[in-house]
Amino acid sequence: MEGGDSFHEMLLSNWFFISLYDYMDKVGRALQELNYAIKFAIQMGPIDAVTGKSQFTINDKNLLESQVTFHEMIVQVLFKVKQERLVQIRFVSVDTISQVKSKILDHFYMNQIYSKHPLPEYFDLVWHPQKGVSHILTNEENTTDKDGWRKLNLLLTTSLLKKTHHADEDYEYVSLLEAAKHLKRTAGNVKKDDVDYLVPDKAGNVKKDDVDYLVPDKGNHINSFTIQNSPTSKT
Numbered sequence: 001m002e003g004g005d006s007f008h009e010m011l012l013s014n015w016f017f018i019s020l021y022d023y024m025d026k027v028g029r030a031l032q033e034l035n036y037a038i039k040f041a042i043q044m045g046p047i048d049a050v051t052g053k054s055q056f057t058i059n060d061k062n063l064l065e066s067q068v069t070f071h072e073m074i075v076q077v078l079f080k081v082k083q084e085r086l087v088q089i090r091f092v093s094v095d096t097i098s099q100v101k102s103k104i105l106d107h108f109y110m111n112q113i114y115s116k117h118p119l120p121e122y123f124d125l126v127w128h129p130q131k132g133v134s135h136i137l138t139n140e141e142n143t144t145d146k147d148g149w150r151k152l153n154l155l156l157t158t159s160l161l162k163k164t165h166h167a168d169e170d171y172e173y174v175s176l177l178e179a180a181k182h183l184k185r186t187a188g189n190v191k192k193d194d195v196d197y198l199v200p201d202k203a204g205n206v207k208k209d210d211v212d213y214l215v216p217d218k219g220n221h222i223n224s225f226t227i228q229n230s231p232t233s234k235t
Contacts (some may be wrong), residue, residue: 051095070094093156
């Protein structure tokens with residue numbers, strides 16, 4: 001029968017998975033913990049956002065061709081969907097904006113099945129300067145395209161690391177909020193008590209008065225993130 005080999009291969013694969021169910025039911029938790037342990041160890045160093053190659057790896061084929069200088073950053077994170085208090089999450093200075101969002105979500109959803117993990121694309125990373133309007137941080141900007149090459153924005157190159165020069169002012173910080181492009185409702189037809197989210201204007205800016213934001217401490221941890229889920233992603 002034409003195509004029979006493909007059918008039998010699929011049948012054999014399904015039979016193999018079904019036969020392993022009892023075994024995986026017992027060791028699945030341990031394998032998941034091992035997976036996260038390896039993943040977090042790799043994420044302690046730089047990871048190329050395009051190729052996926054990393055400075056720390058268990059496979060030489062995935063090793064970065066050259067060493068990248070970086071330093072660790074400890075950031076305070078608030079995820080109201082999971083808990084109402086700040087937690088500290090470690091990042092590296094060369095993380096892209098998308099990698100920052102992924103690490104935040106991995107931290108809060110590590111004990112849940114992968115299908116329950118929300119996508120980083122459902123959230124925006126918003127920077128709140130000490131003065132002026134807040135704006136969304138993205139991997140790419142219009143000014144990053146040069147001769148066909150695009151430069152990705154890193155945590156190191158954003159304004160997050162710039163401290164104020166005035167002793168009576170607090171440090172700048174960011175928050176992670178649901179992405180407006182994934183919202184089917186607008187501020188005009190949603191009551192404030194229904195959902196706590198942020199809708200930027202057409203220029204991508206957010207009025208500071210519209211944000212219920214955090215003021216970071218004056219210790220070593222100068223940055224703060226908040227994360228909120230998207231109404232369209234709720235089930």
